[in-house]
Amino acid sequence: MPPRLNIVVPVKRVIDFAIKPRINASKNAIETNGVKFSLNPFCEIAVEEAVRLRESSKDLVESITLVSAGSAKAQDTLRSGLALGADKATLIEIPAIDDSKSLELEPLAVAKLLKAFVKKSNANLVIMGKQAIDDDSNQTGQMLAGLLNWSQATNASKVTVDEASGVVTVSREVDGGTETLSAPLPLVITTDLRLNTPRYTKLQDIMKAKKKKTEKVSPEDLGVDISSRLEILSLSEPPKRTGGGKVDSVDALIGKLKELGAI
């Protein structure tokens, strides 16, 4: 009998996907005051997938643990993940630099924190988003798999667990189409948008989530150095594109394209 799944799902609190970020006055950070934050969409898909694995077979999943590294405000993010159906949550609390913000963790630091947490919690499967929509790095899952020396399956669009053998089969989105891999546990999977559509949480799920266990740990508890390796020298807006106006017929469109040398 292969081990049951002890799933860890790392989640990140990010500026809501529908909001256009604003650069602060000193051009070195994004304004966060009064801005709506949400659970990173790829992380939401990861939580949903863990919950679906449990729903697919009663005995498959032992536990689903959420973990987030960030400021105290990341508690809200963990609550939304718990409302989706995870069992418990841990916040790796990053102390504030000043009143308004705490250190922005880089993927390598997050991967080190996650490695320590995954070992501590005896997890054998990590499901996480392929990228955060704020820094767009697409690194943390791969780094975590490397640090743990586990198999990795990134950009997953389908996950199947063979209960008898404990082998996980994952279809991945690649440049020319799809690729399928298989690996025994333990394994790190990162989610593509295609993997699933997260459920809407009902009020009763949100109420239930409030009773679920959450704990806090510090980077020191996990013995991890979280200092930055990169320095943001400046942030700027991309060059603005201004539309060239509209035409009223296909002939005018072709004329304009010839004028622009595009055809």
Added chain:
Amino acid sequence: MALFHLSSALRRPASKLVRFSSSLRRTLSSLVVLETGPPAPYSVLTAASKVGGPITVLLAGSKASAAAVEVAKVDGVSKVLTASSAEYDHSLPEKLAPLIAENVKGGSYTHVFASASAFGKNVLPRAAALLDVQQISDITAVESEDTFVRPIYAGNVIATVKSKDPIKLITVRTSAFPNPATSGNSAPIEDAVDPAVNSQTAFVSEELTKTERPDLGSAKRVISGGRGLKDKESFDKIIYPLADALGAAVGASRAAVDSGFADNSLQVGQTGKVVAPDLYVAVGISGAIQHLAGMKDSKTIVAINKDADAPIFEIADVGLVADLFDAVPELTGKIKN
């Protein structure tokens, strides 16, 4: 800290290129990890050349030797290393990342580059973790040997970042750099150090979309369809003939992909492909920020949409407010003639 001048660095021989790092004098040297399957994104080499210093290319897999012969001809390549083992086919990161790390440790590389394609995104962060380096993803410009430019927040913000790591691992947005010239270079080809790491991850199968059309990532022209196409039948009937008439690649918005009009691998946007062709034609696409992130660096953008208020018109060089079911077949017909 010595000031580093990019333009002079490119002209001077590599052996004279020095900088002070802590108290050490270091010579710049780049390792570029390329895919062996076509089309190899050689523009990664152009990004590496902006740093200065010799460029070594690492190729792995059973096609590595054949690919090496081609790469050795590219201008600016000093050496090609090959790990000619079928163990590296399908680019499994569990094997490839230790190969990269081993060769970096054994060499005196200051920089490691790969494309920000599905390949580079999958493999390089794992190698970065093994080397204890914070990778820099998807760069669009090289400011100096330690300072790079990259888009964040779906391209809504451009960040200039400086790396404090002794070795820089970098993935490159290939559409932001031109292809290097090939004019009779013949770099030596040597064997890479092969750590031959075992892994339990197994490649099972792949389903690649077969197409005669240009590759979406590198095409000069792209025709993309969105939700406005209504169904797959219309998408095929309207978009493909126009793409054929223009010799263009076909792309799609997330809405079109999610609705099953087009294959996932055709998605253009923050989470799909980032393209920068000479001509981008958006048909029935409203222009959500996640889509614009993938195409707003195109040279000329055309939008055909019946909603005059669609955000795509704010960035399109030419906009046509019309029913795409009439306008696109008319456009296709007139271009053919």
